[in-house]
Amino acid sequence: MDAKDILGLPKNTLHIPQEKKSRAQKDAQRKRDGISREVYALTGGLAPIMPAIDTSELKKRPPSDEKITWQWLPFANSGRKDNLQLYHWVRVVNGIPPTGDYSFAKYNKSVEIVKYTDEDYEKYLNEPSWTKEETDQLFDLCERFDLRFVVIADRFPSTRTVEELKERYYRASRAILAAREPMPRESSGNPLAKDPYNVSQETERKRALSMVLSQTKQQERKDAEVLAEAKKITESRRDERVPEKSELPVTLNAVPGATERAVVPGDSVPSVSNVQPPTPAAAPSTLVADNASTLASLRMLPVYLRTYALEQMVQAASSSAGLRTIKRVEQTLQDLSVNLKPRVPTKSVCAEHLELRKEILTLLNLQKQLQNKEAEGSSFREGPYNEAPGTPKDRSFIPDSMSSGGERSGKRDQKRKATGRLSEAPSPPAQTKRPRKQKGSDL
Amino acid sequence: MSARKQGETPADEGGSGTKPPRIKISKSSDAGDAKNVSKRLKDMEICVPIVCGTIAFYLGRKASESQSHKWTVYVRGATNEDLGVVIKKVVFQLHPSFNNPTRVVESPPFELSECGWGEFEIAVTLFFHSDVCDKQLDLFHHLKLYPEDESGPQTTKKPVVVESYNEIVFPDPSEIFFARVQNHPAVVVPRLPAGFNLPNPAPIENMAERERGDTKDHPLSQWFLNFSEADELLKLAAARQQVQAHIVKLRRQLSVMDGLPQFSKPTAGYEFT
Numbered sequence: 001m002d003a004k005d006i007l008g009l010p011k012n013t014l015h016i017p018q019e020k021k022s023r024a025q026k027d028a029q030r031k032r033d034g035i036s037r038e039v040y041a042l043t044g045g046l047a048p049i050m051p052a053i054d055t056s057e058l059k060k061r062p063p064s065d066e067k068i069t070w071q072w073l074p075f076a077n078s079g080r081k082d083n084l085q086l087y088h089w090v091r092v093v094n095g096i097p098p099t100g101d102y103s104f105a106k107y108n109k110s111v112e113i114v115k116y117t118d119e120d121y122e123k124y125l126n127e128p129s130w131t132k133e134e135t136d137q138l139f140d141l142c143e144r145f146d147l148r149f150v151v152i153a154d155r156f157p158s159t160r161t162v163e164e165l166k167e168r169y170y171r172a173s174r175a176i177l178a179a180r181e182p183m184p185r186e187s188s189g190n191p192l193a194k195d196p197y198n199v200s201q202e203t204e205r206k207r208a209l210s211m212v213l214s215q216t217k218q219q220e221r222k223d224a225e226v227l228a229e230a231k232k233i234t235e236s237r238r239d240e241r242v243p244e245k246s247e248l249p250v251t252l253n254a255v256p257g258a259t260e261r262a263v264v265p266g267d268s269v270p271s272v273s274n275v276q277p278p279t280p281a282a283a284p285s286t287l288v289a290d291n292a293s294t295l296a297s298l299r300m301l302p303v304y305l306r307t308y309a310l311e312q313m314v315q316a317a318s319s320s321a322g323l324r325t326i327k328r329v330e331q332t333l334q335d336l337s338v339n340l341k342p343r344v345p346t347k348s349v350c351a352e353h354l355e356l357r358k359e360i361l362t363l364l365n366l367q368k369q370l371q372n373k374e375a376e377g378s379s380f381r382e383g384p385y386n387e388a389p390g391t392p393k394d395r396s397f398i399p400d401s402m403s404s405g406g407e408r409s410g411k412r413d414q415k416r417k418a419t420g421r422l423s424e425a426p427s428p429p430a431q432t433k434r435p436r437k438q439k440g441s442d443l
Numbered sequence: 444m445s446a447r448k449q450g451e452t453p454a455d456e457g458g459s460g461t462k463p464p465r466i467k468i469s470k471s472s473d474a475g476d477a478k479n480v481s482k483r484l485k486d487m488e489i490c491v492p493i494v495c496g497t498i499a500f501y502l503g504r505k506a507s508e509s510q511s512h513k514w515t516v517y518v519r520g521a522t523n524e525d526l527g528v529v530i531k532k533v534v535f536q537l538h539p540s541f542n543n544p545t546r547v548v549e550s551p552p553f554e555l556s557e558c559g560w561g562e563f564e565i566a567v568t569l570f571f572h573s574d575v576c577d578k579q580l581d582l583f584h585h586l587k588l589y590p591e592d593e594s595g596p597q598t599t600k601k602p603v604v605v606e607s608y609n610e611i612v613f614p615d616p617s618e619i620f621f622a623r624v625q626n627h628p629a630v631v632v633p634r635l636p637a638g639f640n641l642p643n644p645a646p647i648e649n650m651a652e653r654e655r656g657d658t659k660d661h662p663l664s665q666w667f668l669n670f671s672e673a674d675e676l677l678k679l680a681a682a683r684q685q686v687q688a689h690i691v692k693l694r695r696q697l698s699v700m701d702g703l704p705q706f707s708k709p710t711a712g713y714e715f716t
Contacts, residue, residue: 228698301578303613305609305611305612306609309612336682336685343608343675344670344671345609346492346675347490347610349672352683370700373697
């Protein structure tokens, strides 16, 4: 939420007063002194809050034929009904005061309240819970306070809730309108008829709202925990479904005789279900789809090479990833000293290779998520929480593949390479810092 | 990817470090031979593990400027079984500077020896028996004559060997083909569902007359590389384990950040569900 949101301005357009615009653009091209780029980026090219008048504008003399004076003059406000005479300062050019209505009169809106006769009341508005006197009072107050129901409820002689008042007013108005319109069609355009007032929904809404607003910090935290847990469960369920599906085409395709020789695709199922990506933007499902369609198109061929099939599958699996991500996957493979193309591309080797690539994709996605979270966390939160997530150094797995350059990461990489890479990456500090006993008891 | 850059010893260069053979399924000949129409076995695949390679000997003192190496290009079964059961002929397309650069080998072992001085890419086209498949399959193999710098000077004793493993896959094979190769060691065949009857295997063409087409006692067999699926699987499994461990770790960190914004009461339970 920034100034633009509050003002309801679109995010990316420049809303700079015309005379300011050219200067601002020039500024953008020129290197600004004093303001850091980040600070300038925060303004996003938005006009400053203080009205900016170009200094040249101030120095400009008015045309010589104009004689401007400011005078204390009476004015009429068409928004008022009481003929109250008020005065204000006005700019008078050449002795001619401005004509026309008071410029703020148009903001004085009033609501048109439906009127009814005694006869109407008898016919349409009889309701056991309301007397005619009460209804009359309600409509009077509605007119007087322009449907400000909180005020009306406050002034209302008998104790009625805002919702009751609203319901009575809107239902009565609807009934009258409906009775007066000869064609039911025409009244349907009226907002009163179109969107009937729903008491129960409204009471429920207010109840829920007050509940949320009256929540304590502790309750909020508990809710967050429950939601996180629920998210976990849905994810794990989805993950369980995903590998099933992804294995399906493979097993269909499997050569029972051949799979005897080594790891059957089925063997990998349990491990996969633990490790499938949680969120990464529907990646798993698209992987499955790609996989299936690739397999289907391969089956259309009378003959193909296993390496060709693998290439197709790899391509399909990484189709959702960007070029950089693909590079990172390959870099990770190399760091794991795994050949980019298997040396012995048998069916099961290819299947494993593909799974490995998918897992690396998952890993990279998680790393990205964590980095984002961390960036979020460090900018929005303070206090003990900051210590919770590990420093990036502790977590970086395959250093070259995840750090996008920069001096610090470069140094880190060298160190890591020297010490022997990922095998001895320290355990996450978040885990170690958490008291062990809680873990046990919660389980 | 130049041949010079592959930092492995030549003997190690089977398939991984080298340029993998590019494949192209040619669509030239039109299917629909009435006599080949046989019932197809849906959702099965027959697979033939092959190795395509070159072995090049430096001629040493006998080397002339235009003929410094004697080399052999071949397609063999991965276990050196006779590929003639599936492959009818192999066409090796040599560099146009050779006499008759298109060489056809009609019987196993499918190999070809030549002398030359230059490295180039050999296009290898496999043609299959008519009950197997009407389409041919193209492989590409880079002929390598000169060893990597690290492996020392050229000798006449130790050849430069480049081999790459691959598998020919026939999806939905015909029943005839299946029955014929069912018990052949060169072919990996799925087990049939119980109660499935196949026509009697009918030996085709002049297969029976053929003498040994396998490469088990091949004069060059001592230079053949080993392709161990188990090693590969072990390596992959180890890699996957590492990656998975890291994923679990990241997950845990993420869930800590996600679920417990105040970091007060860690509900460790859900991390292990």
